[in-house]
Amino acid sequence: MSEEPNTNYQKVTDRIVEELQAIVGERYVIYGDADALEAYSHDETGGKQWAHPPEVAVRPETTEQIAAIMKLANRERIPVTPRGAGSGLSGGAVPIYGGIVLLSDRMNRILEIDTDNLMITVEPAVITSEINEQVEPLRLFYAGYPMSMETCSIGGNVAENAGGGKAIKYGVTSRYVLGLEVVTPTGDIVQLGGKLIKDVTGYNLVQLMVGSEGTLGIFTKITLKLLPLPQAQVDLLCLFSSPEQAIGAVTTIITACGIIPTAVEFIDRQSFEASCKYLNETLPYQDAGAMLLITLDGHSPDQVQNDYEAVGEKCMELGATEVYVADNPTTSERIWRIRRNIPEAYNLITQRQSGEDIVVPPASIPQLVAKIRRLAEKYDVLIPTYGHAGDGNLHSRLVSKPEWSDEYWNELLPRLQTELYQLTAQLGGRISGEHGIGHKRKKYLAHVVSQEYITMLRAIKRALDPNNILNPGKIFDMEPSSTESIT
Amino acid sequence: MEKRIIVCIKQTPDTRSVKMDEATGTVIREGVPAIVNPLDLYAIEAALNLRESYGGEITAVSMGPAKAIEALREAISMGIDNGVLLCDGAFAGSDTWATSYALAGAIKHLGGVDIILCGERATDGDTGQVGPGIAAWLDLPVATYVSTIETIEKKTCRLRRCVETGYETLTAKLPVVVTVVKEVSNPRLPTLRGKQRARQVDIPILTADDLKLDKSKLGLQGSPTRVVKIVKPKITRKTTLLTVKNEATLDQATGALAAFITETCK
Numbered sequence: 001m002s003e004e005p006n007t008n009y010q011k012v013t014d015r016i017v018e019e020l021q022a023i024v025g026e027r028y029v030i031y032g033d034a035d036a037l038e039a040y041s042h043d044e045t046g047g048k049q050w051a052h053p054p055e056v057a058v059r060p061e062t063t064e065q066i067a068a069i070m071k072l073a074n075r076e077r078i079p080v081t082p083r084g085a086g087s088g089l090s091g092g093a094v095p096i097y098g099g100i101v102l103l104s105d106r107m108n109r110i111l112e113i114d115t116d117n118l119m120i121t122v123e124p125a126v127i128t129s130e131i132n133e134q135v136e137p138l139r140l141f142y143a144g145y146p147m148s149m150e151t152c153s154i155g156g157n158v159a160e161n162a163g164g165g166k167a168i169k170y171g172v173t174s175r176y177v178l179g180l181e182v183v184t185p186t187g188d189i190v191q192l193g194g195k196l197i198k199d200v201t202g203y204n205l206v207q208l209m210v211g212s213e214g215t216l217g218i219f220t221k222i223t224l225k226l227l228p229l230p231q232a233q234v235d236l237l238c239l240f241s242s243p244e245q246a247i248g249a250v251t252t253i254i255t256a257c258g259i260i261p262t263a264v265e266f267i268d269r270q271s272f273e274a275s276c277k278y279l280n281e282t283l284p285y286q287d288a289g290a291m292l293l294i295t296l297d298g299h300s301p302d303q304v305q306n307d308y309e310a311v312g313e314k315c316m317e318l319g320a321t322e323v324y325v326a327d328n329p330t331t332s333e334r335i336w337r338i339r340r341n342i343p344e345a346y347n348l349i350t351q352r353q354s355g356e357d358i359v360v361p362p363a364s365i366p367q368l369v370a371k372i373r374r375l376a377e378k379y380d381v382l383i384p385t386y387g388h389a390g391d392g393n394l395h396s397r398l399v400s401k402p403e404w405s406d407e408y409w410n411e412l413l414p415r416l417q418t419e420l421y422q423l424t425a426q427l428g429g430r431i432s433g434e435h436g437i438g439h440k441r442k443k444y445l446a447h448v449v450s451q452e453y454i455t456m457l458r459a460i461k462r463a464l465d466p467n468n469i470l471n472p473g474k475i476f477d478m479e480p481s482s483t484e485s486i487t
Numbered sequence: 488m489e490k491r492i493i494v495c496i497k498q499t500p501d502t503r504s505v506k507m508d509e510a511t512g513t514v515i516r517e518g519v520p521a522i523v524n525p526l527d528l529y530a531i532e533a534a535l536n537l538r539e540s541y542g543g544e545i546t547a548v549s550m551g552p553a554k555a556i557e558a559l560r561e562a563i564s565m566g567i568d569n570g571v572l573l574c575d576g577a578f579a580g581s582d583t584w585a586t587s588y589a590l591a592g593a594i595k596h597l598g599g600v601d602i603i604l605c606g607e608r609a610t611d612g613d614t615g616q617v618g619p620g621i622a623a624w625l626d627l628p629v630a631t632y633v634s635t636i637e638t639i640e641k642k643t644c645r646l647r648r649c650v651e652t653g654y655e656t657l658t659a660k661l662p663v664v665v666t667v668v669k670e671v672s673n674p675r676l677p678t679l680r681g682k683q684r685a686r687q688v689d690i691p692i693l694t695a696d697d698l699k700l701d702k703s704k705l706g707l708q709g710s711p712t713r714v715v716k717i718v719k720p721k722i723t724r725k726t727t728l729l730t731v732k733n734e735a736t737l738d739q740a741t742g743a744l745a746a747f748i749t750e751t752c753k
Contacts, residue, residue, distance in 0.1 A: 237676065282673040312679040324676035325564070328522045329501050331676065 070187035084156030090438030124155025161211030163434030168390035179223035185465035264390025278345035352400035359433030393433035526606035564681035580707030587620025
């Protein structure tokens with residue numbers, strides 16, 4: 001870690017390990033094995049500078065065990081970092097002050113599928129796509145669609161308020177979280193919300209917890225809202241000759257057709273070329289400057305056909321050179337995997353890169369894309385850009401040229417990020433739409449929010465976690481640092 | 488030198504949803520999303536490439552329930568000119584022998600064909616017998632596992648096929664039955680314009696009587712194949728982790744690995 005503020009955490013000793021073993025059982029404590037602990041030192045953020053190993057990892061199975069661990073940690077002043085599947089993209093699960101990593105993996109049961117209320121209650125380590133596998137035969141679905149849904153866990157989705165591909169129509173994770181059983185940072189067990197569509201009994205603490213990045217509580221039971229499964233879905237892959245043309249079409253499609261698509265993904269030339277090469281996909285992308293991936297779903301095949309005809313024709317009218325149609329799961333998967341594999345394709349190309357997650361009001365997306373292009377030209381850097389254009393959330397990747405040295409890149413990257421975040425802020429945007437701030441982006445937080453806002457965040461954290469035990473050093477530091485006011 | 492091409496395709500359950508009825512030994516198709524057999528898409532693509540090089544007309548032929556017309560429309564939306572569906576209660580339950588008999592009857596009925604293309608096999612039954620079966624019923628030459636259709640002349644064609652030891656190139660007289668592997672080309676995607684055209688195209692539905700077929704050779708009764716038993720393979724995957732801590736354990740580990748490989752390859 002580059003800057004480690006003065007903290008008064010204690011080290012994990014053999015005596016504390018024994019206590020942890022007494023709580024969860026000896027075989028569920030990982031200690032003294034550097035190789036095993038290394039696995040819990042990083043998430044998918046990429047870049048060794050973000051990694052830090054824990055001193056000990058524990059694998060509790062019950063809410064009560066977690067509460068006991070938190071009480072112990074408070075008594076001994078040891079930081080605790082909760083971890084889901086480790087697929088995060090901002091360092092949320094990285095124990096930057098060491099201490100205890102709390103693994104949720106043993107709490108992976110689906111507790112109840114309530115078909116009368118259209119709700120499901122799960123433990124945090126259930127893999128997100130598993131929920132849909134379980135409820136699909138009941139003609140229900142969970143609308144969350146993070147791009148990592150085959151590997152991420154629902155606890156992490158709630159902690160990061162995951163967004164994903166279907167947010168334009170279905171919203172983000174928070175819309176579906178109705179109830180939480182939470183272990184507080186001080187080790188109390190509290191029930192928030194429940195199977196209620198309406199509930200104003202006190203503050204909306206469920207939504208305070210959603211997106212709190214593991215800093216305010218540990219979720220042990222999660223009640224989610226389900227929806228009737230759409231009976232038909234079609235994906236359109238629309239090729240445009242330029243990114244401006246493609247991105248310009250996004251708002252027109254939505255406003256002119258009177259249809260809210262399930263997803264509108266933008267993929268620029270560099271991004272789909274990298275992904276197609278990675279996947280050995282041979283779509284005729286050579287002549288395209290950018291693509292839009294548009295999904296439409298509905299209650300009947302006829303309705304979806306009418307919708308995709310309208311949207312497809314509008315794209316042709318707005319200059320699309322070709323519109324491909326995927327109306328079955330196999331073809332749909334062929335198209336979507338191009339989109340989902342972009343990060344993986346770039347991970348293979350270079351480690352010197354930063355995946356960004358900027359978000360602006362949806363109608364500002366064309367201006368944002370133009371500004372990003374000018375930023376790339378100014379620094380002669382590659383900024384492949386793709387993402388959820390329909391909801392204003394873009395995943396630009398700042399990618400080093402292969403010939404650049406580590407020193408040059410490490411010096412350039414913060415400047416690029418600062419400028420990227422500033423131009424995002426100028427459009428009324430924020431630095432993260434769905435990946436979170438974690439420790440990766442915390443020093444930039446002050447660029448896009450007011451001091452009063454950060455003061456409020458600190459007050460909430462201090463009230464719930466007076467000893468700063470739970471996932472410290474994420475989103476913001478408790479003490480203002482010197483870099484906080486450079487806007 | 489325009490060529491008349493026929494592509495035989497099958498509608499199969501979506502790959503992720505293939506399930507077997509253990510009592511009857513047949514594939515469960517009800518309530519499962521259906522697609523064009525993924526390996527047939529390569530035959531469709533090969534046909535489209537041939538038409539682009541030589542001109543001509545492509546007809547897709549499928550045998551199946553009424554719903555299988557969707558598979559033909561999908562082929563047309565990729566660029567195939569016409570479709571023909573063989574649909575008749577008499578066909579129900581046909582094995583590869585009966586199916587190839589019916590398809591051969593349809594090809595004879597359509598007449599004047601130069602090249603008959605099939606996928607390597609269907610992802611549900613996995614037999615790979617229908618293509619060669621058609622050739623046998625029609626007494627035509629057949630080339631299986633074709634990776635490249637090199638040239639087509641007036642009366643012959645040159646094909647490259649995958650064999651165990653590598654590739655072989657052969658010349659075949661037209662008309663010929665060709666089953667293709669994935670290497671032949673990457674299938675294109677259906678387009679919006681293609682979908683619109685596919686909805687308009689009239690797809691004739693032919694019965695056993697239309698094709699003047701011998702019904703004793705069709706359907707479950709006419710099929711010599713009987714599924715006696717379905718066995719699910721046991722998952723026997725086991726991991727042995729060999730940890731190397733120092734020089735001595737390195738030798739031990741490599742020794743154990745070598746012994747394992749020798750044992751497995753016996």
